Amino acid sequence: MMSYLRSCERFARLILIPASPTRKAFCIMNDKLEKIRTISNRLARSLAVLVAIFIPGALYAYTHPGSIITSSPMACFIVGVIGGFVGLQRRLKKMSEDDLTLLANSWVYICLAPLVGGILAVVTYVLFVSGLLAGDLFPHFEPDVVSNASAAKNPGLEVIFAIHGNASDYGKMIFWCFIAGFSERFVTDIISRFEKQSSETDKTETATPSDSGKA
Numbered sequence: 001m002m003s004y005l006r007s008c009e010r011f012a013r014l015i016l017i018p019a020s021p022t023r024k025a026f027c028i029m030n031d032k033l034e035k036i037r038t039i040s041n042r043l044a045r046s047l048a049v050l051v052a053i054f055i056p057g058a059l060y061a062y063t064h065p066g067s068i069i070t071s072s073p074m075a076c077f078i079v080g081v082i083g084g085f086v087g088l089q090r091r092l093k094k095m096s097e098d099d100l101t102l103l104a105n106s107w108v109y110i111c112l113a114p115l116v117g118g119i120l121a122v123v124t125y126v127l128f129v130s131g132l133l134a135g136d137l138f139p140h141f142e143p144d145v146v147s148n149a150s151a152a153k154n155p156g157l158e159v160i161f162a163i164h165g166n167a168s169d170y171g172k173m174i175f176w177c178f179i180a181g182f183s184e185r186f187v188t189d190i191i192s193r194f195e196k197q198s199s200e201t202d203k204t205e206t207a208t209p210s211d212s213g214k215a
Contacts, residue, residue: 035104036092042103042110047085054078071161072141072170073122076177080121083181084114090182117181124180124187128173129160133190138176139169 088110092100102109127133129141141163165173180187 032097032100035100038104039092039100039110040089042107043085043089046110046114047082050078050081050085072163072173073125073161076121076125076173077118079174079177080118080124080181081114083121083178084117086178087117087182087184088113113184114181116184120184120187121177121180123191124177125173126160127190128176129163132194137172139165139172141165141169 092103095103124133128139134140142165143159144162144164
């Protein structure tokens with residue numbers, strides 16, 4: 001009986017006594033952790049769906065070499081999506097309350113970061129193929145030998161798929177495409193650097209005729 005009365009007294013204190021700053025902070029922290037838990041569960045479900053799609057696709061690619069699924073751009077997109085999932089999970093504790101609320105209440109917002117990661121991974125692949133991003137740390141690809149004479153004379157956009165490299169090149173490609181999905185700033189900083197170089201080149205070309213005219 002006494003224990004029951006003490007429990008009632010504690011409950012009354014919780015209701016009647018105004019919430020202290022410590023208690024408010026604790027409630028806010030609990031709310032944030034609950035949102036992180038909800039988002040983590042959604043990420044796990046989305047990743048499970050991706051794996052469920054990826055495994056049959058990998059089996060099909062293994063039994064059907066040369067198909068579109070085994071192409072490097074498709075592999076880059078999938079690796080970038082996985083990197084986007086991992087990067088989003090790593091950033092959860094540093095996100096603002098508004099971002100956590102959006103992620104906890106929107107499946108579209110959950111899937112947006114991985115999809116953007118996949119797109120940026122494909123952009124990274126294009127940088128590798130074009131030679132704009134080259135060096136010992138990056139992969140180097142060679143074009144395939146085209147047996148069809150008409151295709152060799154009139155190559156189209158499909159030449160992006162018709163490339164090859166050695167094992168280390170493909171390993172580097174997978175690694176950097178994962179980084180592109182994991183950290184969006186990696187690709188956006190590279191794009192900004194190219195944009196800055198292009199602007200400086202345009203300014204130099206514009207200034208050169210006027211200088212020669214004065215001479």
